[in-house]
Amino acid sequence: MITNKEKAYRYIQQKFFKEQKLDQNNGVNTEEVANYLQTKRPNASAMLNQLVKEKLLTKTKTRPVKYRLSDQVTHDAFDQLIGSKGSLADAVKQAKAAILYPSGMLPLQIIAEPGSGSTYFSKAIIEYAKDKNVLPRKASYHEINCIITPDINKALFGSNSGDSFLTRYQNSVIMINHYEKLTSAQVYQINHLIDQTSNLKHNLVLFSTTLENKDLIRTSIKIVLPNLNDRPLSEKLGIIQNLFDKQAKSAKKAIVVSSQILLGLAIHEYKQGFKELEKVIVFASAKAYLRSLDDLQEQEFIMKSDFPNNFIFEKTLNIEQSQKVKALLQNHENYVFEGNKSNALADYNEKYEQKLYQSISQNYQNLAQEGLEPRVIKKSVFERIESLYNKYGFHINEALRHQENEYLTELGKLVSTDLIKMTRNFLNHASAQLNREFDQNIFYGLCLHLNSIIKLNSKSEHTLNQKEIASLKIEYPQELALTRKFVSQLKEKFHYTFSENETMVLLTFLVESRTKEGKPVILFAMHGNGAAHYISEVTNALNHAHNSYAYDMQLDKNLNVVFKELKKLIFKINQGAGVIVIYDMGSFKEIFERIIDETQIPIRLLNIPITLIGLEISRKALLNTNIDDVYHNVISNMETYNHSQFNNKQNMIITLCHTGEGGAIQLRDYINQYSRLGWLVKPMSISNREKLAKNVQEWRKTYNIKEFIGTYNPNLFGIPFIPIAKIFENSHDNLDRILNFLPIETTTTVYDQVYNYYEKELKYVQVSLLKQTMPQVLDQLTEQYHLSEDIQIGLFTHIVGILESGLSGEPRQNIKLSATILNSLKIDFKFIEHALRPVEKAFNFLFNDSDIYTIIAIIKKL
Known part of the structure; x- marks a missing residue:
């Protein structure tokens, strides 16, 4: 504290x-x-x-x-932010660099997940710019919210070319929020506008977005704010202290909080960051305020029961954490917050909270004068707390509220009011039970889905097979219980009986998305009772991490039971990036390979046969009295203990491109020419994922598939992936090391290797002309579509493949493209046709619609 x-x-x-x-x-x-x-x-x-x-x-x-x-210490607006010298130190340095840039303020991005404090941080940036006199003290503030602004194109670029947001506002702050909602054309225009504007006319231009979209707008300064959950414990305690101080000031009553509650608040995970933390503290303080009125107390006493049920106040800490907590909390049992802490940047909501407490007090007095019992008063007043908090604590933008009402009105034309209300209640209840937010898309989609089944008697076209149903039941038991209860309510209300398949399809609406990329985790799987858990605990303790898990297999346990338990555990611990399994004996290998086939979760198996070696030493020690004989016998046979990792199947590599031709074939030929491993190489199309998966499943029965190589990872059956760029950015002398995932050192550039290879292999395409034209083409495509290096190399080889095939006189590919597809990709077709003209002119060659479509497919991963 x-x-x-x-x-x-x-x-x-x-x-x-x-x-x-x-x-x-x-x-x-x-x-x-x-x-x-x-x-x-x-x-x-x-x-x-x-x-x-x-x-x-x-x-x-x-x-x-x-x-x-002191003059020896720099004092500025950022000092008011908790963490300015800690977790926000780099962010503060970047902000200052952008504001104090010699030729004028640079546009900058604030990249943060919702609830990470971007509002507070942007206020500090603005205040700092004013204090340094690079922004007028009375500078106006203009926000363009890309979610709710009605005519976003006009707001950004005006009615004519000279009326953009940069020229319309001068000596101002311009905040462009949620720019990830813009179209690629609008993003391109903004980037062009920034590149062409040498002087921002004393404007402070801020962009905000989330981490996955940070590369859309090109600015030299990109400030990434840490998530609240990732902030140091000391900073979180400081933030919590500020929030309690603010509540005490609003209520005009001191608030008493135990150190255990403060610690529980600090270590809790907040999915909505600051917003969720603030809401929790306001609700708890309001409940305590109500009790203080009832008990005639001068102070508010915060209790554990004032918080949601998912809070854990008795979490066990390791030694290092305990020492940190002891130092921060200074061994105090309770802390008193009296509202005398001043923090200008955090007081923006103060007037609303004062109204909240005034209204609670007034409502309490009115009910008490009516002679109601205390328990009735408390229930009534607490309902009032919730309504007041919704009114004053978190404002819903009027445009959003109006928009939502319009949507509900439109929905009401198709779906009955009763069904809308029941669906809303179901999702609200599920949200509270699962501690998960469901967006409006889920709500509208579920309403329409239920309406089509119940009212229109239209059977769902989407059916689940028995394996999918079984998997859902195992993985989502809580969601299944909620769904069955909802189905029962719907049956009672609308007299419709849901089939098991229809019930499971409803369940999928509650399934949490797993698209967020996580990190790999480790699973120790060992025979016996406790060995794996002890190793896992030591690993986590020494590494100060919690990414290691364990499974101990009882020696007499049925293998089918082991399979089910391990499959459930894999689903539970996988964060989206897969699981590395360290196991002790071969019986685990078949089980995990079966799990890989059924779940397609990336699992990598590492056999460290310590148990098997221990057994062998034990057996030999019983038969031999010479320790060195036993030792050297085991050492000389060490490789045989790990035989379960190997098999007699021939190794295979699968090269990928959109059509299975062009780049994939060229890559196959390159590997066949320079690799000395003798592995079979198969070129395949990535566009038909179902066919690719089916072929891979069949090949796995005969071949040991080592890896995919292509422009992006198909994520099939846990098979490793090598980006195509890695093949060409290194000398072909290192090819076999790359194919075996061994480290290499290189100083050659990627395109030098490609050109050197093509000098020997291409018969109809002149490499000298490629060097003159392709860099310009790739620069344009990369600028427009923000391509990764892997995609760039994939495009390069694909375009060269089209040229070589076309100039050789081979039949050209002819993909039937519907008018709908052509219309939806009209802008992309036009841009790529323009970008390819230098190549067409140099080689006297014309790319057809099929060629351009496959290029678009690679860029957009269609």
């Missing part, structure tokens, strides 16, 4: 910032600080003098003595 000395320093900082705007620097005296901290004057004096010794403050020689911020 923040010490009194830190509180004193922050108080002086706050006063400095306020006076700075008035060109004043009066400082503070000891009595003022003592009153603020509610401590004795000698204690305040000792703290202030300590800060002087630390060169954070200076003091005057006048009477009374005045304390001011």
